[in-house]
Amino acid sequence: MWRNIASNALSLFVVIMVVAIGMIAWGKSQYTSPGPLAEAICLRVEKGSNFSRVANKLTEQGAISNATIFRLGVEYSDKKSALKAGSFLVNEGASMEEIVDVVTRGGASTCGTEVVYRIGVLAAEVQVRELDPATQEYEITAEFKPAELEGAAPETYTKVRNESDTRYRIALAEGVTSWQIVDSLNRADFLAGEVGDVPAEGTLAPDSYEVKVGADRATLLADMQTAQSAILTEAWDTRAPDLPYDSPEEALIMASIVEKETGVAEERRRVASVFVNRLNQGMRLQTDPTVIYGVTKGQGALGRGLRQSELRSETPYNTYIIDGLPPTPIANPGKAAIEAALNPDSTDFIFFVADGTGGHAFAETLDEHNRNVAKWREIEAERANQ
Incomplete structure (x- = not known):
């Protein structure tokens, strides 16, 4: 009798092991295979969030098929503590593994709201833009010229100013003067610090500069000077x-x-x-x-x-x-x-x-x-x- 019990127990154990291995293989396949997302989305991860909330949000948006497998995959890959806050582009058909990589890799947000402060030859202009995940194109939701602003800034701009994942860029047009750049930067309410003397004319590189809220104006100008010096040195050496x-x-x-x-x-x-x-x-x-x-x-x-x-x-x-x-x-x-x-x-x-x-x-x-x-x-x- 004990021999039969042992034999049956062994058989049951083998069956359980086979089932477990099959479940693990199926779970791994679910985690790494293309997901059900039919159209790219912008996933916003709030500061202080966790993977359980992210899994629920992804399930609601139709990006993953199983929240439990998603959480187990995070545990298995040892990335539970690596979640980053921000707005992240999740592409069509992204696997759970790819989504976890996106939200733990770090760096700047890859979608969502962007404030572009354009310093042009005639005027400086603020644009609030929102990325449409489906088309990968930005849509302008608000724009205004700080120098011509009477009263409060547009509500759309005021709202995104308080969102932690809003990105900011300073875009300098070719041909602007150093005085125009300093004057415009002083009007940028998301920057900080005092600017002393206006940098020498011609020494600031027209380009697009990504900045954070509270970035120091003088430091930003120094970065522009460093960039222009490098451009001029390289061109002079190959003249x-x-x-x-x-x-x-x-x-x-x-x-x-x-x-x-x-x-x-x-x-x-x-x-x-x-x-x-x-x-x-x-x-x-x-x-x-x-x-x-x-x-x-x-x-x-x-x-x-x-x-x-x-x-x-x-x-x-x-x-x-x-x-x-x-x-x-x-x-x-x-x-x-x-x-x-x-x-x-x-x-x-x-x-x-x-x-x-x-x-x-x-x-x-x-x-x-x-x-x-x-x-x-x-x-x-x-x-x-x-």
């Missing part, structure tokens, strides 16, 4: 031969002029070639943006055309009167303009004028240039009569 610059600083001045003269990417090196040719031939640069800088000192846009008196006025920046380069850059040029100034096209052009398309018509001779100017005047007249 074309026989350029009319004695130092990287002079190249930076030229880059700022190129930046202000054209917004067409493919024209930058051609525009640079015109000014290099003029310097090599002893001609004056005769460029309006430098004259404008002499009037505004970089403190905002002129907002009108130049007067004849300003074109005749003797300032260090009036390149219709002075020889060579002005004493400093007239804006903060981007990387492409710096590279154009140090590796310009090889041309014989010494003139250019607007062509009505947003670009310019280039010329080697004064006669050809005058014909291009006449065409531009006709275009201006036609537009004025429309």
Whole structure:
């Protein structure tokens, strides 16, 4: 009898073991196989949350098929204490294993709300954007210009300011001046710290900078200076031969002029070639943006055309009167303009004028240039009569 009992017990144990192994294999398969999510979602993990709450939220959103297997997988992978707060993009068909990796990896949130503070040549603008997980595109939910704000900021912005997973970016446009950058950063209510002197013109790199609430303004400016210095150093080290610059600083001045003269990417090196040719031939640069800088000192846009008196006025920046380069850059040029100034096209052009398309018509001779100017005047007249 005992032999039969032992035999039956052994058989039962084997069955239990087989079932257990099968259950483990099935659970592992469920944990690592593609999940049921039919469309990407944005999973928000609150500060102080835990994997039980995350599992329930994922179940409600149809991202996982079994909350228990999800929790057991977390335990087995020893990631229970690694949960991060934030908003995370969970892609279509993501497995439980992939979701756990997303919410424990750390780093910045990958979806949700983003505040972009754009510092442009004409004005600074705040945009509140929300990522649509399905299309992977941002939708603007609020926007305003801090300098023109009367009263409180939009409620949408005020609401996201209090959410811990909101991301912030400072986006500098090419061609903004150092004064404009400092003035705009001082208006950014999510930054902290005092800014002393305005950094030297041209030394701040136009780019997109991710910041946290309470980031120090002076530290951010120092990061921008470090980035611009690295860009200029690399471009100077790979510059074309026989350029009319004695130092990287002079190249930076030229880059700022190129930046202000054209917004067409493919024209930058051609525009640079015109000014290099003029310097090599002893001609004056005769460029309006430098004259404008002499009037505004970089403190905002002129907002009108130049007067004849300003074109005749003797300032260090009036390149219709002075020889060579002005004493400093007239804006903060981007990387492409710096590279154009140090590796310009090889041309014989010494003139250019607007062509009505947003670009310019280039010329080697004064006669050809005058014909291009006449065409531009006709275009201006036609537009004025429309």
